[in-house]
Amino acid sequence: MQKPSQNCPLGPCIKLLSPAWTLEIIYYLREGTLRFGELRQALGKVSSKVLTTRLRELEKNRIVKRKVLPTNPPMVEYSLTDIGLELLPILDAFSKVSVKLQNEYGLFNKNEI
Amino acid sequence: MQKPSQNCPLGPCIKLLSPAWTLEIIYYLREGTLRFGELRQALGKVSSKVLTTRLRELEKNRIVKRKVLPTNPPMVEYSLTDIGLELLPILDAFSKVSVKLQNEYGLFNKNEI
DNA sequence: CGGAATCCCTAATGATACTG
DNA sequence: CAGTATCATTAGGGATTCCG
Numbered sequence: 001m002q003k004p005s006q007n008c009p010l011g012p013c014i015k016l017l018s019p020a021w022t023l024e025i026i027y028y029l030r031e032g033t034l035r036f037g038e039l040r041q042a043l044g045k046v047s048s049k050v051l052t053t054r055l056r057e058l059e060k061n062r063i064v065k066r067k068v069l070p071t072n073p074p075m076v077e078y079s080l081t082d083i084g085l086e087l088l089p090i091l092d093a094f095s096k097v098s099v100k101l102q103n104e105y106g107l108f109n110k111n112e113i
Numbered sequence: 114m115q116k117p118s119q120n121c122p123l124g125p126c127i128k129l130l131s132p133a134w135t136l137e138i139i140y141y142l143r144e145g146t147l148r149f150g151e152l153r154q155a156l157g158k159v160s161s162k163v164l165t166t167r168l169r170e171l172e173k174n175r176i177v178k179r180k181v182l183p184t185n186p187p188m189v190e191y192s193l194t195d196i197g198l199e200l201l202p203i204l205d206a207f208s209k210v211s212v213k214l215q216n217e218y219g220l221f222n223k224n225e226i
Numbered sequence: 227c228g229g230a231a232t233c234c235c236t237a238a239t240g241a242t243a244c245t246g
Numbered sequence: 247c248a249g250t251a252t253c254a255t256t257a258g259g260g261a262t263t264c265c266g
Contacts, residue, residue: 047239047240090210098125133258163258184227235261239256246250
């Protein structure tokens with residue numbers, strides 16, 4: 001969790017997105033609904049505890065919608081809310097910049113980062 | 114520091130920008146050069162140790178340029194490199210999204226975040 | 227002024243096991 | 247399946263002091 005500075009307008013947004021896995025979660029939900037297990041698998045090596053924590057935070061901040069299906073065993077679907085969708089330009093920017101830094105400047109290649 | 118997931122293309126960029134104060138540093142350098150002390154003051158309550166650490170990392174990754182002026186006592190100026198300037202679209206995205214979430218959805222108002 | 231060197235310490239993450 | 251509960255860990259950040 002990052003510490004925001006005084007007048008920097010990015011503060012709250014940084015605080016929202018800085019916990020581990022947060023941006024990746026939004027990334028993988030960008031195209032639709034995923035179940036808890038699918039999301040967990042997509043992320044790789046996140047623990048279910050941390051993933052749950054993150055999803056609860058995002059749900060509380062109305063970024064992510066949680067839908068429990070009345071099956072047995074229960075299935076839980078996660079998707080982005082309208083507010084969550086508003087975050088996608090940030091993801092786009094990350095994506096575009098990543099590509100550019102890699103292609104034009106060779107960043108992210110060796111062990112630089 | 115965030116843990117990147119497998120196929121998410123944002124991984125390296127996230128890793129680059131996730132340490133505390135990193136985005137704020139870039140934000141305050143966006144319009145030109147700042148001395149160490151000025152940057153420290155702009156950020157608010159960052160310790161000199163952490164700020165130095167962050168600047169060294171950014172310098173190593175060619176995001177930030179460090180220039181020592183031959184004065185006594187020495188002055189050190191920091192500015193964005195060409196690569197650093199490439200990151201500004203990300204900052205723009207943060208900024209625009211922050212405003213939108215605040216104005217249209219009332220996020221970031223109370224203690225929500 | 228701009229750090230380097232210490233020491234400290236908590237929040238955040240992770241591993242494991244268990245459950246409705 | 248989708249979590250909770252517990253415990254362990256650690257590394258990231260902070261406070262302080264001192265230096266050229």
